[in-house]
Amino acid sequence: MADIRKRIGKNGTTYQVRYPCPSAKSGYAFKTFRTMKEARAFRENAHAWKESRPVYGAxxxxxxxxxxxxxxxxxxxxxxxxxxxxxxxxxxxxxxxxxxxxxxxxxxxxxxxxxxxxxxxxxxxxxxxxxxxxxxxxxxxxxxxxxxxxxxxxxxxxxxxxxxTSRYDKPIRIPTVEEVRALLSAADRLANSKNAQIARSWARYRPMLYLAADSGMRPQEYVVLPRFNLSDRGVMVDRALDAGGAKISVTKTPAGRRFIDLSPETLDMVRHYGEKIAWPNDHDLVFPTSTGKWQSTKNWRRRGFQVACLEAGLIDSDADASDGSEDRPKFKPYDLRHFYASMLIDRKVNLKRIQKLMGHADIQTTLNVYGHIIDKDEDIDNNIGIISILHEN
Structure with a gap:
């Protein structure tokens, strides 16, 4: 038989109906109401509590x-x-x-x-x-x-x-065209260094840097880029490092799977390294380490990208550092992704196309990050690579 129990707790007074329920472990089920009137109505409606299904399975x-x-x-x-x-x-x-x-x-x-x-x-x-x-x-x-x-x-x-507030409410830092040109020029110099070790390292880091600026790919995407994803026009993005960096996985969301056109210069540089210089590896990586594994994004940032920033003079001076002064890289690898998006916007690329190229699952993300610089006019030509534009004039 069903009964009503008055309960007084931190949420005030409630009324709990206990009624027979063969599927419950104790043989009884419970339903709570805010008023005694509701509890009595439920208790007196035998059909309601006999048919009531308080839980799904266990x-x-x-x-x-x-x-x-x-x-x-x-x-x-x-x-x-x-x-x-x-x-x-x-x-x-x-x-x-x-x-x-x-x-x-x-x-x-x-x-x-x-x-x-x-x-x-x-x-x-x-x-x-x-x-x-x-x-x-x-x-x-x-x-x-x-x-x-x-x-x-x-x-x-x-x-x-x-x-x-959105994490994107804080203004993002976007490198200018001149700053990216300086960064790429620094990569060119480092790759042609008279120091054999520096030149060897930058034979790999240079095409990575060009690819990052030309594609807007996430660092965790291009460090595990396979050679078979390169075509005559550009690059297919369909895998990335798992967030822990321990294994190769699919892109963060299905929207991350996308094709990106590349400038001929970048495409030739990346393909040449992957086919002629890269170490043999079981994952068909374009940019493997000497052991045949993928690079960690941390090593790429510290040994590659930050070195290029310092070489290009793209630094922030920290006068409050403990030693009196400290120079820090002005940008992070992810800022090249913002640069790529800003170039698409500058060329008046359709907003939906920008979302697709950036691999955003939700167009709201695109608006949150870049809405303040988006011009609603649409583009005429979406297939010219970013690096080609940098080399114009």
Whole structure:
């Protein structure tokens, strides 16, 4: 027989109906209401509670829901998407542990929006604002999955968020045409150095630098570029280093898979290195190390890109450094990606085309990053490589 229990907690007074449920482990299921009137109406409607299905299979607690969500992410992919990578899954599990560590007041199907608001308050008191925002976002994903699977009747987390400004609100630093010309000239000089060791290193770093400026590829994409992805017109991007740098994987999102036209000069330089100079390797890499493995993005940044910045005089002086003065590279490898996008915008390339070439899954990302410099006029010719433009006039 069903009965009603009055509950007084941090969320105020609620009324919990306990009713027989053969599928539940204890033989009973529970449903919580804000008023006694609602609880009585449910208790007296025998058909309602006999047909009520409080949980899906074995999913009763928030921890159960999290485990189901993680299994879906790992084995089948959410919403028909591909399963996440091993490194991404590690991040999911870390934040799932934070969610599970909270003292949830009831079973997952019985939770209401005020319970999620209290969870948000707990996050903000115990974690950084950025971490709280990310954890709550993962909780949202789990809840939506549970709604789709019939565990929850509605999205109990709807509207409960941690407000934040976009990471793209901070102005990005875009090298000018003159600065990129200086960077490429520095690479040319280093590749022709009288020092054999420097020349040998820059035989590889020079085409990498040209490729980065000419394609807008992410560093984790071009360090594992295979020779078979080069064609007579440009480069196909379909793989990248996993975020941990431990293995070659697919691009971050399906949108990252794209074809990019290259300037003839860049294409010849990259193909020549990959076919005539590169060390033999099992991954068909264009830019392998002497051991046949891929380069780490950290080594490329420190031993290649930063050296070119210093050679080109692209430095920032830090007068507040502990030793009185310190020169630092003005740019990072990723800034060449911003340069590439700015050149597309300068040429008035269609916004949707820019999104595709940059490999952005959402056009909103393109707008967030580059909206302040986008001209809505469309382009006439989208197939001239960036490096060719640098060499005009």
């Amino acid at each position: 999913i009763k607690t928030v921890q159960d829901g999290l485990q189901k969500w993680l299994d879906i992410c790992e084995k089948e992919g959410r919403g028909g998407r591909d399963p996440v990578t091993h490194y991404t899954l590690k991040g999911y599990r870390y934040r799932a542990e934070i969610i599970a560590s909270y003292d949830w007041p009831d079973f997952l199907p019985n939770l209401r929006a005020p319970d999620v608001v209290e969870f948000r308050s707990w996050l903000l008191r115990n974690y950084s604002r950025d971490q709280a925002r990310k954890v709550l976002s993962y909780f949202h994903s789990m809840v939506i999955e549970m709604v789709n699977r019939g565990v929850l009747d509605h999205n109990i987390a709807s509207g409960v968020r941690v407000a934040t």
